[in-house]
Amino acid sequence: MGGASSRDQQSSTSPFFDQKELQGLRSAYEEGGLEKAASLIQKKIKDLEGIELNIAVTGESGTGKSSFINAIRGLQNVDEGAAKVGNIETTMEPTPYRHPTLPNVCFWDLPGVGTAKFTADKYLAKMNFKKYVFFIIIIHARFKENDAKLAGEIKRLGKDFYLVRSKIDNDLDSMKMGGMKFNEEEELGKIRDDCVSKLKEAGLSSPAIFLISSFKINQFDFPALQETIANNLNDIKKHAFMLSLPNTTVKIIDQKKNALKSKIWMLATISGAVGLVPIPGLSFSCDIGILVTAIIQFRQYLGLDDASLQRLANIARKPVGDLKAVVKTPLVGEINQDFVVRMLMGSVFVGISVAEAVFDFIPVFGSLFGAASSFGITYKLLNNVLDELTENAQRVVEAAFGTAPKH
Numbered sequence: 001m002g003g004a005s006s007r008d009q010q011s012s013t014s015p016f017f018d019q020k021e022l023q024g025l026r027s028a029y030e031e032g033g034l035e036k037a038a039s040l041i042q043k044k045i046k047d048l049e050g051i052e053l054n055i056a057v058t059g060e061s062g063t064g065k066s067s068f069i070n071a072i073r074g075l076q077n078v079d080e081g082a083a084k085v086g087n088i089e090t091t092m093e094p095t096p097y098r099h100p101t102l103p104n105v106c107f108w109d110l111p112g113v114g115t116a117k118f119t120a121d122k123y124l125a126k127m128n129f130k131k132y133v134f135f136i137i138i139i140h141a142r143f144k145e146n147d148a149k150l151a152g153e154i155k156r157l158g159k160d161f162y163l164v165r166s167k168i169d170n171d172l173d174s175m176k177m178g179g180m181k182f183n184e185e186e187e188l189g190k191i192r193d194d195c196v197s198k199l200k201e202a203g204l205s206s207p208a209i210f211l212i213s214s215f216k217i218n219q220f221d222f223p224a225l226q227e228t229i230a231n232n233l234n235d236i237k238k239h240a241f242m243l244s245l246p247n248t249t250v251k252i253i254d255q256k257k258n259a260l261k262s263k264i265w266m267l268a269t270i271s272g273a274v275g276l277v278p279i280p281g282l283s284f285s286c287d288i289g290i291l292v293t294a295i296i297q298f299r300q301y302l303g304l305d306d307a308s309l310q311r312l313a314n315i316a317r318k319p320v321g322d323l324k325a326v327v328k329t330p331l332v333g334e335i336n337q338d339f340v341v342r343m344l345m346g347s348v349f350v351g352i353s354v355a356e357a358v359f360d361f362i363p364v365f366g367s368l369f370g371a372a373s374s375f376g377i378t379y380k381l382l383n384n385v386l387d388e389l390t391e392n393a394q395r396v397v398e399a400a401f402g403t404a405p406k407h
């Protein structure tokens with residue numbers, strides 16, 4: 001092999017491995033067979049699942065930090081695990097808020113630099129800035145000099161920051177209340193220009209600013225903020241960040257699907273490498289435990305478990321029944337060994353033509369393994385499950401947000 005096209009294919013199919021690691025995987029396979037390669041893959045999966053993502057959220061008092069930390073985790077302010085909103089005593093210590101399903105993704109509520117009464121450099125040292133992958137600075141009506149200094153200092157220390165202007169729904173509502181007739185896009189443009197010119201005055205060159213409402217996270221610049229953050233992360237961190245996003249747009253679901261898809265060949269390899277116990281009634285053996293775990297995880301990341309559906313219904317302000325009504329898959333309820341064995345027997349998910357299945361490009365090993373092998377079955381089944389769950393998740397997002405709520 002070799003050449004640009006196979007390299008490109010490899011990096012898109014296995015974004016979590018760099019070229020050197022892929023080479024290592026190939027050598028391991030040549031030297032020690034599937035077993036040796038699988039142990040490297042197992043390690044990579046552990047890294048993927050164990051990656052810590054600490055994200056700092058800062059801004060002056062009352063700008064909407066806590067509400068944002070809840071919104072980006074798909075929580076409402078009243079939910080369990082939500083950050084308290086409103087007039088509460090501001091602590092001088094960063095407070096961690098973990099994601100409800102991916103606890104390694106953690107948002108840190110930092111006191112505003114003005115509140116903390118430190119200069120920007122002392123503040124960042126005190127807040128232990130090294131642990132954060134990036135910073136989100138939330139501003140509201142007025143952009144404070146402190147925020148500008150902080151942004152400059154963050155950049156100087158080699159970290160990224162995102163500037164977020166919150167409560168944009170309030171601005172539009174006030175105009176409506178005042179009886180003004182206005183073009184929303186134009187008004188948003190004016191607010192944006194105003195922010196940008198103030199930021200420039202404060203010495204920040206061409207800053208991007210995201211106008212958001214924490215009450216309407218499928219609207220305004222919230223999706224663009226999520227996408228920009230994701231695209232600036234390395235592949236492993238991007239994977240964790242993407243999977244943590246609430247299902248507010250069809251695009252997010254597509255990206256989650258891609259993220260999960262790139263894990264399937266890894267799981268299939270591990271399944272292919274373990275010593276297998278034959279399953280009565282099946283003409284092939286495969287690692288059912290891997291399938292059970294993967295299906296449960298895929299379902300949760302795609303927001304189709306009960307708790308995720310409820311959270312999405314809450315933020316969409318729809319009855320959860322409306323969302324459940326469009327979920328049309330047997331992959332609801334308990335997923336256990338029996339369920340998976342029945343799936344395999346029924347061949348609904350494996351596909352009757354599994355023996356002739358032509359695999360997608362599989363990095364490292366090519367299509368060495370027969371379709372009816374443990375590798376093949378796992379690969380095919382998980383791909384079919386993922387397609388099925390994605391279709392359902394897309395129907396759910398349309399049922400939740402299909403008709404844009406009125407501002």
Ligand SMILES: Nc1nc2c(ncn2[C@@H]2O[C@H](COP(=O)(O)OP(=O)(O)OP(=O)(O)O)[C@@H](O)[C@H]2O)c(=O)[nH]1
Nearest residue numbers: 061062063064065066067085086167170213214215
């Ligand atoms: N309309 C609207 N109100 C918001 C938004 N974000 C926050 N608020 C409101 O603004 C107020 C302050 O929000 P918080 O999230 O508590 O702000 P904070 O920055 O955490 O405040 P402190 O912790 O006191 O510094 C609350 O009344 C929120 O409901 C938003 O996007 N839209």
Ligand SMILES: [Mg+2]
Nearest residue numbers: 065066084085
């Ligand atoms: Mg707060």
